[in-house]
Amino acid sequence: MSNINGHVTPMPLPAGPPATREAPMSTRERLIVTILLTAGFTLAVDFSILNVALPVIGTDVGFSLENLQWVATSFALCAAGFTLLFGRVADLFGRRRLFLLGVVILGLSSLIGGLAITPGVLIAARVAQGLATAMVTPAALSLLTTAFPEGPRRAHVLGLNGALMAAGFTTGAILGGVLTDLFSWRWAFYINVAVAVIVLAIAPVVLAESRPERRARLDVPGAITVTLGLLAIVYGLTVAGERSWQDPTALLSLLAGAALLIVFWAVEKHVKEPLVPFSVLTRRSVGWGNFAGLIAFVTETSLVFLLTLYLQDVLDYSALAAGLAFAVLGAGTVIGGLVAPKVIAAVGSKQAIVGGLLVQAVATGSLVFLGTSSVFIALLLVATFIGGVANLVAIVGFMVTVTTGVPDEEQGLATGLATMSQQVGITMGIPVMSAIVTATVHADAGQPSTGILTGLTAAIGVNAALCLLTAILAHTFLRRSGASGLRRSGASGDTTERCTV
Structure with missing residues (x-):
């Protein structure tokens, strides 16, 4: 096409589709991310916050030296052993419901742990904290992934989650030492109580429930075998680290755990409504x-x-x-x-x-x-x-x-x-x-x-x-x-x- 001077002017090319840019997060979405990441960060801190304080805890509460490690071990056992079970329970009975229940248990167990004056009470509190971790962590992650569709936004919130989880392990070690030196190791528990109260005040308002319309039956044999298998594996690894890999208890625990997980695999192949569908395991x-x-x-x-x-x-x-x-x-x-x-x-x-x-x-x-x-x-x-x-x-x-x-x-x-x-x-x-x-x-x-x-x-x-x-x-x-x-x-x-x- 030419203009009045006879010069050829190129015809404009058809415009392509406009570049899409994701809309910024809404206030509600920001609150969802803040609440869920705060809970995850707090639980990550709990993995390491008491490690530095163990000698002081032993003196204050009356632990013998050989039993002191159970303050950390009891938490790790439950946090790892029950997480798969509660992850599936969240799908079946409601992620928001399980998340809130886990936060309630975290707050109550932390209060009991902070007030504990005997070894039994403190260990019970750490067991309950571990169970709360096994409830809250997969429920919070699944609430995140279902709140944001697959794509850059989900990757962004998972990146924030990963950053805070990693920072939590480091922060726990530092914070435990600071609290023990300046105040008391009991404040390592009391901080969780404050976080639980804040989360419970906001989460019910911003988090929507998500669960299937038809509630499937819980696979009890699968739940029992996988939970006992994971508990045995984690316990065996812990004993091996504290004693040696030749320790009979460690070896027996690891063998029992492996056998139970093999049984779990066999159960999942034949149960009508498995805890972990075989199709998922083979992806x-x-x-x-x-x-x-x-x-x-x-x-x-x-x-x-x-x-x-x-x-x-x-x-x-x-x-x-x-x-x-x-x-x-x-x-x-x-x-x-x-x-x-x-x-x-x-x-x-x-x-x-x-x-x-x-x-x-x-x-x-x-x-x-x-x-x-x-x-x-x-x-x-x-x-x-x-x-x-x-x-x-x-x-x-x-x-x-x-x-x-x-x-x-x-x-x-x-x-x-x-x-x-x-x-x-x-x-x-x-x-x-x-x-x-x-x-x-x-x-x-x-x-x-x-x-x-x-x-x-x-x-x-x-x-x-x-x-x-x-x-x-x-x-x-x-x-x-x-x-x-x-x-x-x-x-x-x-x-x-x-x-x-």
């Missing part, structure tokens, strides 16, 4: 996604244990200085949780898992070069920061993967499986790495730090190798389709592949 996104998440938690939590030994036993840092050194790792995990949604939007959740684990493997692998000089603290800080960012990218990728393509009526199950992977991973990492350190230490006479360093670097090498191997397995077996759909806002449908078994 690659569920199986391999949860495996990747399990290893992500195994490696990073156990690395903190290894580096704590390095800082205190090799570099002679005080407990306070060692704790402050991990603030860099905490900052890395928070940043990782914030950038993870952008990474997932760009490359998909599968590649976020693979890339995150690969970077974590490199960062962790560099720590095998740690030495006995204090100059190596620079390497430790840089490597843990980078590794923390990468670890959270992988963790958020895992959470997005295992909840994508899952119908709303099974979101409690999906988040229950994810929470189980998280809590078993946290429990499993330390005893595994501790066994490696013990098996490889050959202390030199007069230079004990050299022998400890040998064991630590061997365990760190295994830690990095686990990250690398898991990245390879995730790249091989995870399907891209279920992840790449996240780049489309509001994508839905079951795009996951099923395993051939």
